Amino acid sequence: MKILTMMLADAADERLIPANPIQPRRRGRRRHQRRPEQLWATPEQVVAIALQAIALVGLWAAILIITAAWTGARWGELAGLQRINTHLDDGVIVIDPDIGALHEINGHFELGPPKTAASARTITLPPFLITLLRAFLDTHQHPHVFVTADHQLLRRSNFARRAMRPAADGNLDRIRPRVRTQPVVPGLHFHGLRHGHKTWMIADGIPEVGQARRLGHEIPDDIREIYSHVAPEVEARILQAPATLARRPRQPPRKPRHGHTQAPPARRLTTPPPGPAAPQERRPLLLPRPSRRPPEPAATNPCGTQPPPPPPTPLRRRKPTATAPSRPQPTGTRPGSGTFRTVGSDSWRSRSERDPINPWGQTFP
Template structure:
């Protein structure tokens, strides 16, 4: 049976005649529970009876746990929910940059959907980032429910308000649909300008759909493997590139220890971010021949790495190669300490490696690749029931390879080329930053 106790106020170290009431009840472990601050005995007793009723029903939540600060529980939740390194880094960034400034010291029980929705409208970031922040908060609050700190998650299943009218942020300039993919002639011109080693990375991305992390992590042992399937009483065979299920992606992020403290840049191999991205990609014959020639002279384990064999940082690769090759560059005259450098006209300003991944899927659509094979080769999860019932066949694979080969050959003809690169004396010497006349040094490679 719940009961109530007087709690006298103290002023200057002396008890006064003023008092409030403390609710008391028996907790599941047999020890007394309490909660102070009630103005009347009746309210305190009613609160205690409510706690005992919840205990009997098996749904009791300790009021002291409801008062745990959001920041304290969020750090505990982060330790208990390990993810891929890049995901952990993104979560900590959301917490530190957006969530903690407002909610770190707020008791869990005081967080309401009204307040959270109002707060996210004021965040000085893109709407999609605000959505990610709210989603992460909701996941943490669900964890609080699971840990019996709360009865319900007030954020679960709620649709956040999106700013409209004058309150809406001004949209950033976005690429048009035509700017998100490159014509085959553009891909070949980029590849030639970049040279055999780096240019092959561009060409491979456009004709296989490898993501940046997948291409940067590509080991020579996973290039030109063979797919072999029974077909029409014979065997269908083709070369493939394998995205390894254990080390198939190069991840780059700010490292964190279990307590969230920064530990420095991490550049390491990790499993692909989902099961669909671990896959074997069929390689057209022209690309297989170029990869074979590259591997015969390339001295390193990883196919698209720096001249010294270490992994590229994405920003360094983009700045040193993709931007000057796609956007063009100014000529430099010779002077002391600097060699002469020819200027370049732009090929496709703004082109990115991500656009080249879009390019591959666009080519697949252009040549009519069946959906089951297109999703499979791009590493995407096909929505709906068809992912269960439809599967790629050797005939589909053959048609896709034939179509990609045709795109490549047509582009060569349109450019009036017979090959992309003349014979290169040393592939390592071909890998030099295009915005500088100087060859990469060992020191700059390590920083890459």
């Protein structure tokens, strides 16, 4: 069923049938996980990665990285670029529709068409890259532009392991490497240079048609695909986009959102201007004022005896407060004595209502 659907879809694209009678239903195949954002590099970071690639494998790796970042070409398009398609006098490189890409199949190389039909294009080069490629082509006589130091074709896995990964990620975790490199953009892949080139054009306000033509993309709208063209002024802006991005001032830091804290900005230390120092004001020394109260006479005790203790503080009765009527108290008799209250019979009263001298109200004969 799937093969039949693909055949009918191709027939509809070739105008052999009006439409595909079998419309595939993709219900329930939505992506529930967010796709991670592709890393990209600024022009300064690309130059830093290229300089470290020179120390790792050679000059050819640095020129390859810079060409990919400033043209937006794919890996296969640059690995399969030949001298006959490099027109430095005109300042362009041509991605041939038939042999414009180098394909690696089961360890063997084969020249073939690029990824899509729109990938066959002509890419304008900035002036500095023309000079760089002309000097690099004088160092070897290979039909391909980009080859290794041994004049061999490029293998993507070898380049990623030996040049791209150490140059972008750094090798601080390795013990005594041959060349020590610092991390620039950890996790950046070679295809991320293509993403960076598109980001540079977006930042410089290049129209969408100019971005699509340079990167070899197709515009979804058929009318825009047919009637949109790239003017020479747009090409000039594309070549100036990385330089404009590098000269652009940095944006001020964003204000922290609600609930997030931000460290206060550091204060700049400024030195006073040269000149005579201003005299400092002298303040009088403040001393405690003497007391005007006459001193108390010292207590004398000629006999050497201890003074008598102070008299006890008399107990003060508290005023009676209004209370509930007392309940009848149980009484008892003792032989030879009168009536008396039972000990503890008044225990229901609060402590504030009891007599401090006779709290239980006991009577004895």
